[in-house]
Amino acid sequence: MGRKLKDSVFILGVGCTRFGNLLETPELKGLSLHEMAAQAAQEAMADAKVDPQEIDAVFVGNVTYPTSLLPATYSQIADWLGIQLKAGVHFDAACSTTNVGITMAAMGIASGVYDKVLVVGLESTLSQPKTLSPYERTTIPTEEMWLWTDHCVGQSYSVPQGYDIFPTYNAFNAMGYCRKYGLSLDELEHGLFEVCRTRRLHGSMNPKAIRQETLEQEAKRMGFDDPWKFWTSRFNPHVAWPSRLNSVVTPADGASAIVVGRREGAASSQPVELQGFGISVMDLPWYDEDPTVMPIDQESFKKAYEMADIKAKDIDYLHTHDCSHIMGICVAELSGYLPQGQGLKYAEEGRLRFDGDRPMSTHGGRHAFGHAWAASAGSDTYEAVKQIRGQADARQIKPFPKTAVIHTHGYAMISTVLVLNGGN
Amino acid sequence: MAESIIKQYYDALGQGKLLGKKCKKCGAYTFPPTTACKKCGSSEQEWVELSGKGKLLFLSHGMAPPPNPRFAEIAPYAYGHICLDEGVFVQAIITGVSIDPDTLKSYYERVPVDVVPDIQEIKGLNVLAFKVA
Ligand SMILES: [Zn+2]
Numbered sequence: 001m002g003r004k005l006k007d008s009v010f011i012l013g014v015g016c017t018r019f020g021n022l023l024e025t026p027e028l029k030g031l032s033l034h035e036m037a038a039q040a041a042q043e044a045m046a047d048a049k050v051d052p053q054e055i056d057a058v059f060v061g062n063v064t065y066p067t068s069l070l071p072a073t074y075s076q077i078a079d080w081l082g083i084q085l086k087a088g089v090h091f092d093a094a095c096s097t098t099n100v101g102i103t104m105a106a107m108g109i110a111s112g113v114y115d116k117v118l119v120v121g122l123e124s125t126l127s128q129p130k131t132l133s134p135y136e137r138t139t140i141p142t143e144e145m146w147l148w149t150d151h152c153v154g155q156s157y158s159v160p161q162g163y164d165i166f167p168t169y170n171a172f173n174a175m176g177y178c179r180k181y182g183l184s185l186d187e188l189e190h191g192l193f194e195v196c197r198t199r200r201l202h203g204s205m206n207p208k209a210i211r212q213e214t215l216e217q218e219a220k221r222m223g224f225d226d227p228w229k230f231w232t233s234r235f236n237p238h239v240a241w242p243s244r245l246n247s248v249v250t251p252a253d254g255a256s257a258i259v260v261g262r263r264e265g266a267a268s269s270q271p272v273e274l275q276g277f278g279i280s281v282m283d284l285p286w287y288d289e290d291p292t293v294m295p296i297d298q299e300s301f302k303k304a305y306e307m308a309d310i311k312a313k314d315i316d317y318l319h320t321h322d323c324s325h326i327m328g329i330c331v332a333e334l335s336g337y338l339p340q341g342q343g344l345k346y347a348e349e350g351r352l353r354f355d356g357d358r359p360m361s362t363h364g365g366r367h368a369f370g371h372a373w374a375a376s377a378g379s380d381t382y383e384a385v386k387q388i389r390g391q392a393d394a395r396q397i398k399p400f401p402k403t404a405v406i407h408t409h410g411y412a413m414i415s416t417v418l419v420l421n422g423g424n
Numbered sequence: 425m426a427e428s429i430i431k432q433y434y435d436a437l438g439q440g441k442l443l444g445k446k447c448k449k450c451g452a453y454t455f456p457p458t459t460a461c462k463k464c465g466s467s468e469q470e471w472v473e474l475s476g477k478g479k480l481l482f483l484s485h486g487m488a489p490p491p492n493p494r495f496a497e498i499a500p501y502a503y504g505h506i507c508l509d510e511g512v513f514v515q516a517i518i519t520g521v522s523i524d525p526d527t528l529k530s531y532y533e534r535v536p537v538d539v540v541p542d543i544q545e546i547k548g549l550n551v552l553a554f555k556v557a
Contacts, residue, residue: 146491156430157456161551162495162517164486167503171484175532185529240484240503241528285513289481291505 003307005110010271011102011420012116012259013048015040016382018208019254019370021126022137025210028253032135033068034080037122040255040375041081044118048259049267055259056114057087059104060122061097063373063411064148067124067140077120087114094152095321095371096279096410097121098256098378099418103277105260116261121374125149125251145251149373152411158284166240166248168284170324174243176291177326181341185242188326191344192247193231195325198352199361203368205354205395208379210252210370249323252370256378270389272422275403276308281414292330296415297407301335304405308419312336316401317387318358319380321409322365331407332360335417354395362387362395377408381418388422429457437543437550442476444512445469455512478508479536480556485523494547502528506539506554517553519544 017039018027028036037060045052058081060073070076074088093100098121105117125145130136150159178188196215203209204217213221219230230236236244263271280299287294305311318337322328329343338346338358346352354362363369363383366376384404386392404420433456436443444455448470452463455474460467481504488500495501495517502518519542521527531537542555 141489143487143489143491146487147493150491156458157433158515159492160494160549162486162490162492162501162503162553163515164490164503166487167482167484167505168515172482172505175482175484185532238525239487241523241525243484285505285515288513289507291482 003303005106005307007110007112008263009106009109009274010261010263010266011274011381011385012261012266012268012271013044013046013050014382014385015043015047015257016208016379017255019210019252019372019379022124022253023127023139033070033122033124034076036253037077037120037255037257038080040257041077041118041120044257044259047268048261050116050259052082055083055086055116055118057105057108057117058083058120059089059091059101059117060120061091061093061101061374062122063092063094063097063152064123064125064145066148067128068122069129073122083118092374093414093416094410094412095323095373096377096408096414096416097374098258098376099381099406099408099416100279100377100410100414102258102260102274102381102418103279103416106274106277109260109262116259118257118259119378120255120257121378122255123372123374124253125372126253149411154284154412163284164240166243169327170243170248171240172291173324173330174326177330180290180292183344188242188344189232191347192244192325193228194347195329195344195352196246196367197227198347198350199322199365199368202354202362202395203364206364206369209364209368210250211364211368215246243324243326246367247325249366249371250368252372254370254372254375254379256375256382258378258381270422272385272388272420274418275310275421276304276306276419278303278307278417279414284412286413293334294413294415296413297331297334300407300415300417304417304419308421310403310419314403315405317362317384317397317404318407319361319365319384320407322361322367323371323409325367327409328361328365335405335407337405354397359397362392362397377406377416380406380408381420384420388420390423429459433457434550437552438545440541440543442474442541442552444472444474446472453510453512455508455510455514474512475509476541478506478514478539478554480518480531480539480554481505481507481536483518483521483528483531483535485528494549498546504539504554514552517544517551519553519555521556
């Protein structure tokens with residue numbers, strides 16, 4: 001028997017900023033992290049029709065301290081939201097942060113301690129405070145961002161001895177996938193091209209995505225009429241052979257927020273139930289001889305399906321952590337949503353699109369929507385809630401999904417699965 | 425003064441040894457060593473020297489410039505997924521191989537291949553790397 005929440009818990013409201021660059025993107029440019037977080041939190045509270053004073057606790061997550069200089073977000077963010085004197089905590093589950101926050105909120109509510117909890121995730125991966133300025137920021141080199149992000153990874157042995165995310169979380173998995181299912185490297189390349197095309201299509205339909213240019217448009221801009229020729233050109237280099245730049249994460253700045261509570265007395269018109277969840281953690285190495293399967297994912301999906309009492313066939317919409325497109329496909333197959341070894345073929349057939357029969361990551365995923373570490377899991381939940389409610393505009397899945405499953409890999413590594421259920 | 429397990433591991437690398445722990449309860453290896461058995465959680469472990477021999481299963485490369493400035497001079501470097509003879513999986517720098525796509529592809533077609541330790545001192549730290557045997 002799986003563990004159960006002792007009371008039903010619902011997502012009452014969701015908020016998310018555009019993901020972009022605090023130094024460039026019009027919707028974010030000039031904002032401080034406090035203001036960016038407030039944008040997401042105030043959207044979530046308005047969506048839930050909840051007054052700030054009704055919030056019992058504020059859980060705020062942030063991962064990369066050097067870009068935020070905010071180790072104790074609870075009091076500062078509470079202050080900026082008008083939620084003083086309530087409970088609060090600063091927490092971190094890397095790229096699973098916001099969704100782990102939802103599970104902590106759910107346990108606080110199901111135990112009877114809280115009625116309404118506000119979960120906030122905020123992150124900048126592209127800039128840091130300029131000297132000690134309260135509002136000026138300066139850009140950071142990519143390798144510096146990875147150095148700080150890799151603070152999440154084994155500090156005793158892995159990082160000091162040359163660990164690198166791209167072979168470990170892209171290349172080995174891609175080669176393992178080909179070997180396991182008898183795919184040629186050319187078939188892999190075509191499949192990953194199609195996954196990228198799908199994600200970028202979704203990003204182009206989402207005003208909150210960091211990349212709103214389709215792959216075809218980018219190819220044209222770079223002087224290629226044929227997007228495949230662009231894909232295999234030096235403009236799409238190998239980050240770790242055979243994985244290319246357009247198969248991986250696009251780092252971003254952003255914030256997301258979720259109001260979690262009970263259905264009784266909720267003013268929110270369309271609460272979405274948190275039917276179940278599963279969490280599992282593990283340090284490197286994340287897999288043995290088969291890099292397509294991480295034991296943490298087997299555990300987290302099993303726990304979540306048991307708590308929610310669902311099977312893979314019940315899932316109408318899936319997001320898997322797609323910081324690495326091939327791992328996103330591996331996890332989707334492990335979840336049972338896609339058949340084993342068929343994920344890339346499904347992408348080529350358009351079946352993973354918002355209008356396909358196995359829709360995934362309709363916000364654009366980590367590559368097109370962008371990845372703002374602590375805020376990203378909340379952006380996945382935001383999209384799932386919007387899809388369930390039928391509020392996803394041009395990229396709306398039809399019929400509206402009822403059961404959505406959101407999987408995230410928090411560096412390094414916390415596998416988190418949420419099962420959401422709602423709609424009519 | 426307590427002697428750090430981590431320091432003992434790196435010091436042993438300097439003498440060409442791969443130090444790990446073996447569980448007195450279940451017999452599983454924990455490598456590199458920690459304060460508890462990776463498999464059963466028991467803290468009843470003894471030090472053990474691993475053979476260092478293993479099979480390279482997958483070979484790719486890291487980024488340049490690298491996240492960790494320790495490796496600035498050797499990046500981008502080849503990086504591999506290895507199974508040691510003791511059944512322990514390790515990921516490490518692979519020395520002496522080029523990272524052009526043709527070479528990496530030839531390894532993809534050839535693996536598993538035998539590897540042995542090729543411990544490097546990089547900016548004052550002994551680092552466990554491997555080379556093709
Ligand atoms: Zn043991």
